[in-house]
Amino acid sequence: xxxxxxxxxxxxxxxxxxxxxxxxxxxxxxxxxxxxxxxxxxxxxxxxxxxxxxxxxxxxxxxxxxxxxxxxxxxxxxxxxxxxxxxxxxxxxxxxxxxxxxxxxxxxxxxxxxxxxxxxxxxxxxxxxxxxxxxxxxxxxxxxxxxxxxxxxxxxxxxxxxxxxxxxxxxxxxxxxxxxxxxxxxxxxxxxxxxxxxxxxxxxxxxxxxxxxxxxxxxxxxxxxxxxxxxxxxxxxxxxxxx
Amino acid sequence: xxxxxxxxxxxxxxxxxxxxxxxxxxxxxxxxxxxxxxxxxxxxxxxxxxxxxxxxxxxxxxxxxxxxxxxxxxxxxxxxxxxxxxxxxxxxxxxxxxxxxxxxxxxxxxxxxxxxxxxxxxxxxxxxxxxxxxxxxxxxxxxxxxxxxxxxxxxxxxxxxxxxxxxxxxxxxxxxxxxxxxxxxxxxxxxxxxxxxxxxxxxxxxxxxxxxxxxxxxxxxx
Numbered sequence: 001x002x003x004x005x006x007x008x009x010x011x012x013x014x015x016x017x018x019x020x021x022x023x024x025x026x027x028x029x030x031x032x033x034x035x036x037x038x039x040x041x042x043x044x045x046x047x048x049x050x051x052x053x054x055x056x057x058x059x060x061x062x063x064x065x066x067x068x069x070x071x072x073x074x075x076x077x078x079x080x081x082x083x084x085x086x087x088x089x090x091x092x093x094x095x096x097x098x099x100x101x102x103x104x105x106x107x108x109x110x111x112x113x114x115x116x117x118x119x120x121x122x123x124x125x126x127x128x129x130x131x132x133x134x135x136x137x138x139x140x141x142x143x144x145x146x147x148x149x150x151x152x153x154x155x156x157x158x159x160x161x162x163x164x165x166x167x168x169x170x171x172x173x174x175x176x177x178x179x180x181x182x183x184x185x186x187x188x189x190x191x192x193x194x195x196x197x198x199x200x201x202x203x204x205x206x207x208x209x210x211x212x213x214x215x216x217x218x219x220x221x222x223x224x225x226x227x228x229x230x231x232x233x234x235x236x237x238x239x240x241x242x243x
Numbered sequence: 244x245x246x247x248x249x250x251x252x253x254x255x256x257x258x259x260x261x262x263x264x265x266x267x268x269x270x271x272x273x274x275x276x277x278x279x280x281x282x283x284x285x286x287x288x289x290x291x292x293x294x295x296x297x298x299x300x301x302x303x304x305x306x307x308x309x310x311x312x313x314x315x316x317x318x319x320x321x322x323x324x325x326x327x328x329x330x331x332x333x334x335x336x337x338x339x340x341x342x343x344x345x346x347x348x349x350x351x352x353x354x355x356x357x358x359x360x361x362x363x364x365x366x367x368x369x370x371x372x373x374x375x376x377x378x379x380x381x382x383x384x385x386x387x388x389x390x391x392x393x394x395x396x397x398x399x400x401x402x403x404x405x406x407x408x409x410x411x412x413x414x415x416x417x418x419x420x421x422x423x424x425x426x427x428x429x430x431x432x433x434x435x436x437x438x439x440x441x442x443x444x445x446x447x448x449x450x451x452x453x454x455x456x457x458x459x460x461x462x463x464x465x
Binding site: 007008009010011013014015016017018038040041042043044045046047048049050051052053054055056057058061062064065066068069070072073074075 | 300333336343344345352362406423432435444448454458461
């Protein structure tokens with residue numbers, strides 16, 4: 001199985017895999033250092049194949065693109081916007097958008113999948129040492145779970161039992177109005193606990209979850225803005241964390 | 244049997260990777276000293292992309308000049324249709340502006356970042372489009388033709404292009420055809436296997452070791 005995924009790295013680098021295979025390869029890259037290093041290089045080599053394709057686009061394209069971009073907002077550089085709702089009586093759940101971690105993880109969300117997350121783990125020169133998020137990503141026992149969310153987007157959970165923490169990356173979920181919020185849950189035998197509520201209308205977020213405890217499943221639901229005390233079923237993603 | 248072969252190869256790769264790990268982050272520095280064309284583009288494209296990410300539309304305007312021929316060229320090659328290529332190229336370029344703040348030099352060169360977005364979008368489009376059947380027939384007929392695009396002739400002055408062409412020639416015939424059908428044709432490896440009438444696992448492996456050879460050759464010629 002693993003060898004099967006592994007052998008797809010070349011095909012992955014030239015986008016010759018289907019969506020399901022792409023997800024499996026990218027999850028695999030998180031766990032396999034040598035594969036990820038190879039993947040980076042093969043992707044760079046693949047990109048060079050476009051050197052022979054350079055073709056000037058029609059001049060109108062420039063006008064259209066510049067007109068569109070001058071009125072298109074940019075995705076915010078990773079920076080905190082609003083504090084997430086904190087629920088009394090739940091686990092301490094600080095939510096961060098750390099400069100580098102969030103940028104790289106957001107890139108992962110964009111198109112490079114989990115692959116870029118691996119880059120965060122590998123960046124030895126990155127100023128990540130103090131950040132708890134980096135600590136989770138770099139934990140020797142760190143494990144990863146990835147799942148496509150119902151309706152679009154994906155949820156990636158990198159967790160360390162030793163640190164009792166997880167980094168949850170939610171990306172490109174189905175668009176919702178400002179009257180709705182996505183909410184992340186920790187599910188164990190005793191029930192569900194909110195792990196954080198995303199800003200209303202947001203469909204991507206990165207959060208650090210403290211106090212994983214005996215969590216068996218990390219779940220995601222669509223709730224009224226600000227979140228709910230109990231998850232509204234069905235969950236749109238439910239990632240099982242191996243015990 | 245094939246598995247055993249791959250394991251052997253991987254063991255070798257691992258050793259290579261250990262010594263090479265810093266290379267990715269060192270890439271922009273490494274290219275800086277080189278003399279011509281696309282290499283210079285690469286360096287300034289990174290700067291411009293980072294500035295675009297900070298909301299500087301002027302920088303993006305300049306970036307457009309550098310990367311739009313690559314974006315459009317990739318779309319045109321994969322989609323083989325000017326109208327669709329313009330449409331997808333526009334989407335890609337707007338996406339580059341929109342998400343530029345996510346770009347991090349440590350994640351690879353700007354060229355690779357741009358090419359990845361463009362290629363993936365073009366491939367997504369070609370796979371979802373109804374024209375796929377038509378396109379398959381056409382490209383199947385072209386599968387034995389050398390993957391040299393006529394438009395590249397105009398750009399052949401550039402040293403980098405000659406490098407890629409020369410390095411492609413170091414591949415075996417099967418590696419060459421598998422890699423180029425996948426990248427330039429936008430086919431999945433399973434489709435490539437069908438087009439080349441070759442076993443699927445073989446094609447998977449050839450794409451991978453063909454790309455590896457390409458990488459080695461491109462690096463050796465720096």
